[in-house]
Amino acid sequence: MALRLILPWPPAELSPNARHAHWASLARSKKRFRAACAWTARMQGAARLAGPPEALALHLRFVPPDRRRRDLDNCIAAMKSGLDGLADVLGVDDSRWRMTPPPEMAPAGEIGGFVCVEVSWPA
Numbered sequence: 001m002a003l004r005l006i007l008p009w010p011p012a013e014l015s016p017n018a019r020h021a022h023w024a025s026l027a028r029s030k031k032r033f034r035a036a037c038a039w040t041a042r043m044q045g046a047a048r049l050a051g052p053p054e055a056l057a058l059h060l061r062f063v064p065p066d067r068r069r070r071d072l073d074n075c076i077a078a079m080k081s082g083l084d085g086l087a088d089v090l091g092v093d094d095s096r097w098r099m100t101p102p103p104e105m106a107p108a109g110e111i112g113g114f115v116c117v118e119v120s121w122p123a
Contacts, residue, residue, distance in 0.1 A: 002120040005044050007037050007086070009065050009113040010078035017074060030081040038085035048091035053121040056096050058083075060103040065113030072105050079115060086117065 012018060013029045020026045062075045087094040106112070 001123050002118060003046060003090075005041050005046060005086070005117045005119075007040055007079075007082055007115045007117055008033075009063075009115060010075070010082060014078040014081065015074050016077045034081040034085035034088070036085070037082035038089050041086050041089045046086065046089045048089070049121075052090070052092045052096070054096065055098050055121070056090075056092060057100045057118075057120045058097040059099070059101055059118040059120075061106060061116040062103065063106040063110055063112040063114050063116065066111055067109065070105060072103060075105070076103055082115070083117075086119075090119070 011029055011033060013020065013026065014033060018026075060076065060079065062070070062072070062079075064070050083097065084094055087097075
């Protein structure tokens, strides 16, 4: 079975390279992004999985909001709280995610400002 979702692009302040004036501002940003991703997933039909499987295959495809180059590792790290929101909706422990195939960046020139997420598990 599979679930395909379009989640929002993570805010710049969640990048590991971002500078924060105070730890609380980062915590607020993470909380807002987690809630936004959870809400977006619910609106696209995501719901608690009945009898969650042991492992879920997760594929991420990042489509940046502009043509600037992005570091894939930083994009994955910035998406952490968003994936936590998705795990909340699905009712699974995020330690069960298995990145297969590896996350990818959209080809140069493709813009959109979102992250395509595909979660699959055995039927």
